[in-house]
Amino acid sequence: MKQPEEIFEYLKQKFGEDSIGFEAPEVGQPWIEVDASAVKDVMKFLRDDKELRFDVLMCLSGVHYPDEEAVGVTYHINSTQLKHSLALKAKAPIDNPFIQSVESVWKTANWHEREAWDMVGIKFKEHPNHKRILCAEDWEGHPLRKDYVQQEFYNGMPTGDN
Amino acid sequence: MMNLISNDAGKKMMTINMGPQHPSTHGVLRLELDLDGELIHAVRPNIGYLHRCFEKYAEKVGEYSKVIPYTDRMDYVSAMNQEHGYVTAMEKLLEIEIPERVEYIRVIMAELQRIASHLLGIGAFGLDLGAFTPFLYLFTEREKVLDIFEKTSGARLLYNYMTVGGLIKDVHKDFKADTAEFVKTFRPKIKELNDLLSYNRIFIKRTANVGVLPDKVALNYAASGPVLRGSGFKWDLRKDDPYSIYDRFEFDIPIGKGEMGTLGDCWDRYIVRVREMEQSLLIIEQALEGMPDEGDVTEASPRRIRPKAGEIYARTESPRGELGYYIISDGKGAPFRVKARAPSFVHLSMLPAISKGSLIADLVAIVGSIDIVLGEVDR
Numbered sequence: 001m002k003q004p005e006e007i008f009e010y011l012k013q014k015f016g017e018d019s020i021g022f023e024a025p026e027v028g029q030p031w032i033e034v035d036a037s038a039v040k041d042v043m044k045f046l047r048d049d050k051e052l053r054f055d056v057l058m059c060l061s062g063v064h065y066p067d068e069e070a071v072g073v074t075y076h077i078n079s080t081q082l083k084h085s086l087a088l089k090a091k092a093p094i095d096n097p098f099i100q101s102v103e104s105v106w107k108t109a110n111w112h113e114r115e116a117w118d119m120v121g122i123k124f125k126e127h128p129n130h131k132r133i134l135c136a137e138d139w140e141g142h143p144l145r146k147d148y149v150q151q152e153f154y155n156g157m158p159t160g161d162n
Numbered sequence: 163m164m165n166l167i168s169n170d171a172g173k174k175m176m177t178i179n180m181g182p183q184h185p186s187t188h189g190v191l192r193l194e195l196d197l198d199g200e201l202i203h204a205v206r207p208n209i210g211y212l213h214r215c216f217e218k219y220a221e222k223v224g225e226y227s228k229v230i231p232y233t234d235r236m237d238y239v240s241a242m243n244q245e246h247g248y249v250t251a252m253e254k255l256l257e258i259e260i261p262e263r264v265e266y267i268r269v270i271m272a273e274l275q276r277i278a279s280h281l282l283g284i285g286a287f288g289l290d291l292g293a294f295t296p297f298l299y300l301f302t303e304r305e306k307v308l309d310i311f312e313k314t315s316g317a318r319l320l321y322n323y324m325t326v327g328g329l330i331k332d333v334h335k336d337f338k339a340d341t342a343e344f345v346k347t348f349r350p351k352i353k354e355l356n357d358l359l360s361y362n363r364i365f366i367k368r369t370a371n372v373g374v375l376p377d378k379v380a381l382n383y384a385a386s387g388p389v390l391r392g393s394g395f396k397w398d399l400r401k402d403d404p405y406s407i408y409d410r411f412e413f414d415i416p417i418g419k420g421e422m423g424t425l426g427d428c429w430d431r432y433i434v435r436v437r438e439m440e441q442s443l444l445i446i447e448q449a450l451e452g453m454p455d456e457g458d459v460t461e462a463s464p465r466r467i468r469p470k471a472g473e474i475y476a477r478t479e480s481p482r483g484e485l486g487y488y489i490i491s492d493g494k495g496a497p498f499r500v501k502a503r504a505p506s507f508v509h510l511s512m513l514p515a516i517s518k519g520s521l522i523a524d525l526v527a528i529v530g531s532i533d534i535v536l537g538e539v540d541r
Binding site for chain 1: 210402
């Protein structure tokens with residue numbers, strides 16, 4: 001069982017300081033920030049390394065950060081063998097919201113990433129089925145963006161109170 | 163029911179819609195099936211029919227405490243567990259201590275709800291496969307649990323009972339006696355269920371060796387709860403990542419053993435739920451014994467909930483599996499982001515992998531055995 005700080009030091013040796021960083025907020029859990037283009041390599045390493053063995057991707061959440069003009073993904077991973085867990089984040093600018101898909105590392109990411117695209121508008125490189133999942137395919141906008149405005153009509157039907 | 167979309171002459175494959183209003187999809191779920199005769203080549207689940215964008219509400223509703231009623235409406239057959247998950251996450255973020263009595267009441271409520279939820283899941287599963295009688299017997303028992311909830315919270319399904327730091331009010335005065343009575347009368351009913359359904363030959367024929375899920379695949383798809391345990395993998399958050407006061411109780415984690423066929427088939431997932439109910443009864447008994455008689459259940463609830471900037475991912479064991487709440491606070495009075503990691507959503511994404519090559523009739527068994535609630539899938 002390793003603490004997030006130890007895992008960060010361990011990752012830094014492998015990937016260098018440029019592509020990862022460590023952040024701890026006032027309350028709650030700390031996280032490791034990963035460069036959007038290094039996500040897949042880092043995740044694969046986290047899964048396969050003998051000292052880490054993160055075999056489960058518990059949760060993948062898309063988040064919109066209006067102050068930073070960015071969108072980001074938070075990964076919560078867990079090891080059932082070593083019983084440690086970790087949070088990681090990757091961010092991309094809102095006008096070029098591309099983040100690598102981790103579907104090839106953990107299959108469960110498939111639907112989570114589709115949800116992040118649907119709700120927050122993050123695009124995942126190399127995703128095998130990059131479609132909306134909860135909203136209709138021709139829905140406008142991404143509801144969980146902070147500046148989202150609900151369309152008044154959908155195919156001629158009123159969408160209710162805004 | 164099933165309606166034909168296309169049947170191209172000369173081609174063997176046929177694409178058919180199952181749902182969105184199919185009786186065995188447990189809600190509004192549409193499955194697109196590519197069929198060769200009765201053999202399934204591919205399944206494409208289409209979800210979102212119940213989508214209400216719970217996460218947007220959580221941001222717009224303005225207060226942390228006002229999110230709780232919405233969590234009830236995600237998995238509406240295990241609302242207590244949903245509330246428990248959310249308040250656990252919030253309490254970790256706020257770093258507040260919870261009174262003993264509150265913790266005991268919450269655990270009893272969560273385990274009663276687990277039994278009620280499994281009764282519905284098992285009953286509906288039998289119903290899907292043509293066993294109508296057990297469903298009625300199980301519903302009688304489920305009513306007794308709901309009566310206890312109703313006496314305490316005033317509601318039968320959507321309770322809004324747990325609050326951040328406590329409970330909305332104390333339990334009703336006969337709570338201990340009622341619960342003890344339920345435990346006593348319910349235990350023999352599990353044997354009755356086994357006689358009626360679990361070891362029924364037709365039921366075994368329909369479920370054994372069907373929808374086999376190996377544990378490696380289950381982990382890669384992040385399965386949890388009875389679905390993962392049905393594949394023989396011992397993993398229960400109440401033991402492996404204890405929250406609340408679960409570390410004080412003695413209970414086993416039942417896992418699938420491939421008794422009737424292959425390890426990880428529908429029957430294994432089913433029997434794990436049945437055996438889990440017995441373990442829940444054990445927990446309730448111990449909790450009733452340890453529960454303090456006196457104590458204010460609202461004293462630890464903060465007047466205003468305003469956590470410092472930070473974030474938390476907290477997970478609890480709901481009847482369906484790992485229920486996670488990811489909450490980001492930016493130091494204001496309302497959450498910046500709430501994400502619910504719903505076990506049903508994750509389990510449904512696994513459906514194409516485990517139902518390839520099976521028959522249409524088996525697909526009904528597979529969907530029933532992963533026990534999804536569409537309110538939680540679509541949120």
